[in-house]
Amino acid sequence: MEPSKVLVVHPESGIRALLVRMLSSFGYATKSVTTGEEAIEETASGEIPVVLLDLDLPGMSGPETLRALRAMAPAPEVVVTTGRGTVDSAADAARYGAFDFVPQPFDFKDLSQILRAAYDQTLRHRQAQHIKAALKAHDPFPDIVGKSTGIKRVLALIHKAAPTHSPVLIQGESGTGKELVARALHAHSPRAKLPLTILDCGALQDTLLESELFGHERGAFTGAHGLKHGLFETANEGTLFLDEIGEMSPATQVKVLRALQSGEFRRIGSNRQIRADLRIIAATNKDLREEVKRGRFREDLYYRIAVIEIHMPPLRERGEDIPLLVEHFLHTNAYGGRQRLQVTTEALNCLMTYPWPGNIRELRNCIERLSVLAENQVLTVESLPPSILKSAQPKESSDALADLPLEEVERLHILRTLERHRWNKKRAATILGIDTKTLYNKLRRYGVPLGGRPDGERPAPSREPRAGD
Amino acid sequence: MLVCDDDERIRQSISEALALESFDVETAERAVDAIQKIMRTSYRALVLDLKLPGLGGLDAISIIKRLNERLPIIVMTGHASYETEQAVRAAGVFYYLVKPFSLKELTEAVKAAARFQEGGKARG
Numbered sequence: 179m180e181p182s183k184v185l186v187v188h189p190e191s192g193i194r195a196l197l198v199r200m201l202s203s204f205g206y207a208t209k210s211v212t213t214g215e216e217a218i219e220e221t222a223s224g225e226i227p228v229v230l231l232d233l234d235l236p237g238m239s240g241p242e243t244l245r246a247l248r249a250m251a252p253a254p255e256v257v258v259t260t261g262r263g264t265v266d267s268a269a270d271a272a273r274y275g276a277f278d279f280v281p282q283p284f285d286f287k288d289l290s291q292i293l294r295a296a297y298d299q300t301l302r303h304r305q306a307q308h309i310k311a312a313l314k315a316h317d318p319f320p321d322i323v324g325k326s327t328g329i330k331r332v333l334a335l336i337h338k339a340a341p342t343h344s345p346v347l348i349q350g351e352s353g354t355g356k357e358l359v360a361r362a363l364h365a366h367s368p369r370a371k372l373p374l375t376i377l378d379c380g381a382l383q384d385t386l387l388e389s390e391l392f393g394h395e396r397g398a399f400t401g402a403h404g405l406k407h408g409l410f411e412t413a414n415e416g417t418l419f420l421d422e423i424g425e426m427s428p429a430t431q432v433k434v435l436r437a438l439q440s441g442e443f444r445r446i447g448s449n450r451q452i453r454a455d456l457r458i459i460a461a462t463n464k465d466l467r468e469e470v471k472r473g474r475f476r477e478d479l480y481y482r483i484a485v486i487e488i489h490m491p492p493l494r495e496r497g498e499d500i501p502l503l504v505e506h507f508l509h510t511n512a513y514g515g516r517q518r519l520q521v522t523t524e525a526l527n528c529l530m531t532y533p534w535p536g537n538i539r540e541l542r543n544c545i546e547r548l549s550v551l552a553e554n555q556v557l558t559v560e561s562l563p564p565s566i567l568k569s570a571q572p573k574e575s576s577d578a579l580a581d582l583p584l585e586e587v588e589r590l591h592i593l594r595t596l597e598r599h600r601w602n603k604k605r606a607a608t609i610l611g612i613d614t615k616t617l618y619n620k621l622r623r624y625g626v627p628l629g630g631r632p633d634g635e636r637p638a639p640s641r642e643p644r645a646g647d
Numbered sequence: 648m649l650v651c652d653d654d655e656r657i658r659q660s661i662s663e664a665l666a667l668e669s670f671d672v673e674t675a676e677r678a679v680d681a682i683q684k685i686m687r688t689s690y691r692a693l694v695l696d697l698k699l700p701g702l703g704g705l706d707a708i709s710i711i712k713r714l715n716e717r718l719p720i721i722v723m724t725g726h727a728s729y730e731t732e733q734a735v736r737a738a739g740v741f742y743y744l745v746k747p748f749s750l751k752e753l754t755e756a757v758k759a760a761a762r763f764q765e766g767g768k769a770r771g
Binding site: 405 | 679682686701702703706709710713725729732733737739741747752760762
C-alpha cells in the first residue's frame with residue numbers, strides 16, 4: 179500500500195522539520211508548507227488526503243484555512259493543532275469540520291494514530307461516494323428528500339420524464355428546490371455525461387442575456403473583440419436549465435423560440451448558423467399559463483418548453499417532510515464535523531409549525547446557521563431564531579412523535595430530559611428510571627459527546643421551570 | 648466589490664471604472680487572497696480573472712462557491728477555448744467576459760450581479 183500523504187502546515191521551521199521527520203518515520207509521505215495560502219494551493223490538486231494544520235498562522239488564519247480546505251471537493255480531513263491549546267479553539271475547529279484536535283507539545287504516537295484515523299476517514303468518504311454512485315438505482319434522487327404525497331408525485335414525474343428528451347417546465351415558489359429537480363432530470367437522462375448548464379434569465383438584461391445565450395463573434399460590437407461561444411454552444415448535447423424563464427423579455431423570447439424551433443442559432447455578429455442539440459428544462463415561480471393569458475409570455479414558447487410540467491409543492495404543504503429534511507441538512511452540512519447535532523422534540527415541533535415562507539432554502543440556511551452556533555451539539559428551542567419561535571406555538575404535541583421508531587422516541591426523550599436538567603446526568607438517570615451507566619451507554623450509542631455539557635458550567639437558559647433545582 | 652487579477656494595470660482600470668459607478672472596490676492579486684477576503688467581508692460580486700498564478704481561477708471558483716454560494720462571480724478570460732468556457736459554465740458563474748471587453752459590458756454585468764445579490768435571489 180502506498181504511504182498515506184500528510185501535508186504539515188506550521189509557521190515555525192523547527193517544528194515543521196521535526197514533524198516531517200517524525201511523521202516520515204511513522205511511514206507517512208510528508209510535505210510541509212508555512213502558510214494557509216500555500217496549504218490551499220498545495221491541496222487544490224486533490225491528492226492530499228490529510229492536513230495537519232497549526233491554528234496560529236500569519237496571513238490567512240488557521241480557522242480560515244480550515245474553512246477553505248473543507249470547502250474543497252474532494253475535501254481533505256484536517257487535524258488541527260495549537261501551541262496555545264485552548265478548549266475554545268478546539269470547539270471552533272470542530273464546528274468548521276476539523277477531524278480532530280491535537281494539543282502541543284506533540285505525543286507523536288498519538289498524533290500518528292489520529293492521522294491514521296483521519297486517513298481512513300478520507301478513504302471511507304471516497305468509498306462512500308462510489309457506493310452512493312452504485313446505489314443510484316436504489317435511491318435515484320438522494321437530494322430530493324421527503325415522503326409526503328406531494329413530493330412522491332414529483333419524484334414519480336421525474337422518474338418518467340428524465341430518460342426522455344422532452345422539455346420540462348418546473349413551476350413552484352422560490353426556494354422549493356426547482357434546481358434540484360432540474361439536476362435530477364439531467365442526472366438520469368442520456369445527456370448526464372455532460373454537466374448541466376444553468377442560466378438565470380431574470381438576472382441579466384437583454385444584451386447581456388443574449389450574449390450569454392448565443393455568444394459573440396470576434397468584433398461583434400464595439401469593444402468586444404474576442405470569441406465567446408455562449409451557452410447554446412457549450413451546452414450542446416447536454417441540458418440547458420433556464421431558471422426564471424418568466425422574467426425573459428419578449429424580444430429575447432422570440433430569439434430563444436426561433437433557436438429551439440430550428441435547432442440552430444447564430445452567435446451575435448455572425449451569419450453562420452450553428453446546430454444546437456439541447457434539452458431545455460425551464461423553471462419559474464410565476465404561473466406561466468396566466469402570464470400567457472396576460473400577453474406577457476409567448477404562447478408558442480410556452481407550449482415548446484412545457485411539454486412536461488412539474489409543480490413543486492411549498493414546504494408548508496409538506497410539513498411531515500420537515501424532520502427528514504432537518505436530518506438531511508444536518509448530515510450534508512459542509513461544517514459537519516464528526517459529531518452530529520441532535521434536535522430536541524420541542525425544537526423539531528417548532529420547526530414543523532413554522533410556515534417557512536422561504537421554503538426549503540430558508541430551512542436549510544436556518545439549520546446551517548444553527549449548527550455553527552449550537553453549543554454542546556444539541557439544538558434546543560432556545561437556540562431557534564425569534565422569528566420561528568414567535569410564529570410556531572410549541573405545544574406538547576404527540577403528533578411529532580407519530581411515525582417515529584421507538585428508539586428515536588427514546589433518544590429524543592433522553593435528550594429532552596438532559597436538557598431540562600442542565601445535563602446533570604445523574605439526575606436525568608434517576609428521573610428516567612435507569613442507572614447512570616445505562617444512560618452513558620445510550621448516549622454513546624446516539625453519538626452524543628460524553629463530556630457533553632460539563633455539569634453546572636454555563637447552564638443554558640431554559641424555558642422550562644426547573645422545580646427542585 | 649472584489650476584483651482579482653494578477654495584472655496590476657487591469658486591477659487598476661477595473662477599480663476606476665467601477666468606482667465611477669459608485670461601487671466600493673477592493674482588489675486581490677492572487678486567488679487565495681480573494682478567498683481570504685471573501686471569508687472576512689461580504690461582497691456584492693467578485694470579478695475574477697481565470698488565469699492566475701498559484702491557485703487557478705477554476706479551482707478558486709469551486710472553493711468560493713462552497714464558501715458563499717450567493718456571491719455572483721463574473722469571470723474574465725483572454726483564452727476562450729471551447730473547453731475552458733464549458734468548464735467555467737459547468738462551475739456556475741454569473742457572467743462570462745471575454746478579454747478585451749468594453750468597460751460598459753463589465754459595468755453592466757457588475758450592476759446586474761449587485762442587483763441579483765441584493766435581491767437575495769438564488770435559484771431554487
